[in-house]
Amino acid sequence: MILNPKYLEELYRTVNASPFVSHLPMRLAEVRIDGARVELEVARCHIQPFGIVHGGVIATLVDTATFWAGFGGLADGVGLVNVDLKLNYLESVTDGRLVAEGRLVRGGRSVVYAEATILDDRARLVARGASTMMVLPGKGIRLGVAKFV
Numbered sequence: 001m002i003l004n005p006k007y008l009e010e011l012y013r014t015v016n017a018s019p020f021v022s023h024l025p026m027r028l029a030e031v032r033i034d035g036a037r038v039e040l041e042v043a044r045c046h047i048q049p050f051g052i053v054h055g056g057v058i059a060t061l062v063d064t065a066t067f068w069a070g071f072g073g074l075a076d077g078v079g080l081v082n083v084d085l086k087l088n089y090l091e092s093v094t095d096g097r098l099v100a101e102g103r104l105v106r107g108g109r110s111v112v113y114a115e116a117t118i119l120d121d122r123a124r125l126v127a128r129g130a131s132t133m134m135v136l137p138g139k140g141i142r143l144g145v146a147k148f149v
Contacts, residue, residue, distance in 0.1 A: 001033055002149050003072060010143040024060060028068060036068030036102040042095050052092040061100040062087045062116045062129030069102030070112035070133050076147035079139035080112060087129030096121040110135050 008031060015021060015028045026040040038061055040046070048054040063085055070080055099119050106113040112133045118126040 001073065003031065003033060004146050004149045007143060007145045007147045010145050011141070014141070014143060024057065026061065026064065028064070031068050031072050033073045034069070034104040036065055036072065038065045038068065038100040038102070040098045040100075042093060042098065047094070052094055053098070055089060058089060058093075058098075058118060058127045059085065059087055059129070061098060061118055062127060063131060065100035065102030065116035065118075066114035066129065066131035067102075067133065069104045069114040069116070070107065070131075073104065073107050074112075074135065074140065077138060077140040077142070079136040079141070080133040081136055081139075082131050083134050084132040085129065086131075087127055089127050091120070091124050091126045093120050093126055098126060105130075108135065 011031060012028055021028070025043070026038055029039045030037040040061060042053055046053045046057045063082060067080060067082065097120070100116050102114050102116040104114050112135060113130065115130045117128050120126050
């Protein structure tokens with residue numbers, strides 16, 4: 001299977017213009033059959049009262065990277081919902097860029113499992129996490145472009 005480049009263009013445009021991604025803000029940078037990358041430039045809105053990036057931001061990056069890592073290989077028109085999210089915070093961050101790399105560990109017809117790591121711009125491991133997701137036939141994102149070529 002090969003993801004259609006036109007589908008990916010439309011996916012990035014749609015996802016990166018969505019309200020939640022704009023609110024946080026972060027960017028879906030890459031979706032592959034077996035993985036994904038999400039990027040975030042640390043901004044004032046990400047900082048909690050102690051001057052570091054809020055744990056919820058880190059958790060959201062893990063959630064988002066694992067979701068899109070699981071999404072790439074799904075049939076067109078199929079969605080996912082997270083049923084379990086586990087993560088470990090390993091390093092605090094005050095500024096710079098965070099990159100979450102999601103990796104599909106197991107795809108399936110009813111359950112998908114993916115892991116993610118988050119690195120800062122000094123290549124420090126900020127967090128690791130994993131997500132179990134339930135496959136939702138008929139609940140996928142409709143972009144009007146074939147998902148696979």
